[in-house]
Amino acid sequence: MKLRVLGCAGAEFPGFHPPGFLVDDMLLLDAGTIGAALNEVEQRQIRYIFVTHSHLDHVRGIPVLADNLVARNVRHTVHVAGCHDTIFALRSHLMNDVLWPDFNRLPTPQHPAIRYMELLPEQEVMVEGYAITPVPVTHTVPAVGYVVRKGGKGFFYTGDTGPTERMWAYVSGLDALIVEVSFPNDMEDVAITTGHLTPRLLAGELKKVAILPSRIFLTHPKPQYFAVIEAEVAALGIRGAELLRDGSRLEV
Numbered sequence: 654m655k656l657r658v659l660g661c662a663g664a665e666f667p668g669f670h671p672p673g674f675l676v677d678d679m680l681l682l683d684a685g686t687i688g689a690a691l692n693e694v695e696q697r698q699i700r701y702i703f704v705t706h707s708h709l710d711h712v713r714g715i716p717v718l719a720d721n722l723v724a725r726n727v728r729h730t731v732h733v734a735g736c737h738d739t740i741f742a743l744r745s746h747l748m749n750d751v752l753w754p755d756f757n758r759l760p761t762p763q764h765p766a767i768r769y770m771e772l773l774p775e776q777e778v779m780v781e782g783y784a785i786t787p788v789p790v791t792h793t794v795p796a797v798g799y800v801v802r803k804g805g806k807g808f809f810y811t812g813d814t815g816p817t818e819r820m821w822a823y824v825s826g827l828d829a830l831i832v833e834v835s836f837p838n839d840m841e842d843v844a845i846t847t848g849h850l851t852p853r854l855l856a857g858e859l860k861k862v863a864i865l866p867s868r869i870f871l872t873h874p875k876p877q878y879f880a881v882i883e884a885e886v887a888a889l890g891i892r893g894a895e896l897l898r899d900g901s902r903l904e905v
């Protein structure tokens with residue numbers, strides 16, 4: 654699987670955009686960044702978007718993508734997948750014909766730009782040859798991470814999470830882990846309150862994994878603390894850990 658990092662920051666500044674991980678050009682994990690990174694042809698290749706939770710920095714690319722598709726009058730439907738609370742939030746609070754049009758009915762109800770796909774926690778779905786399992790994590794709103802497997806390879810993407818339990822059993826033995834680290838160590842209280850990790854909290858979490866993936870990619874740092882977080886990760890000596898940047902390309 655080829656991964657293209659459209660954005661991997663926990664806020665927005667020049668060169669730092671919210672999370673979006675494009676798998677093999679057609680499957681997107683979180684939609685914090687789409688239009689700032691992909692041209693029109695690339696946007697139209699997206700077939701599925703798996704959203705971890707309803708927070709704006711993980712979904713805000715979806716309404717704009719839908720508008721771009723309809724503006725060109727291309728008959729292209731993007732499937733937006735997530736667990737019940739997330740899909741409910743998108744329908745009722747974002748593309749609700751108030752903040753933005755309901756692209757689940759546009760351009761026509763028969764051929765909408767967006768179709769919603771409700772997932773059940775820990776129930777694997779197969780799409781386009783990928784086996785994808787949502788696993789609950791710990792955040793301020795209902796949130797999941799995803800196991801993504803194809804062709805004997807597999808990785809886990811956490812989305813946003815604080816210290817958590819269930820997902821670590823799924824991470825064990827995979828090829829790669831993309832895990833959030835939002836705040837530096839001295840902001841541990843803020844991290845816990847807001848459902849995020851620091852380098853030190855992450856090091857503690859990784860002890861819960863029986864067989865650690867050999868590659869660990871870190872996402873969602875607050876750009877204001879990027880250098881501090883990078884230094885703290887290095888000081889902790891987390892084996893195989895690498896802080897991602899927007900535009901990175903990975904192979905799993």
Ligand SMILES: [Zn+2]
Pocket residue numbers: 706708792813
């Ligand atoms: Zn969040």
Ligand SMILES: [Zn+2]
Pocket residue numbers: 663708710711813873
């Ligand atoms: Zn976030």
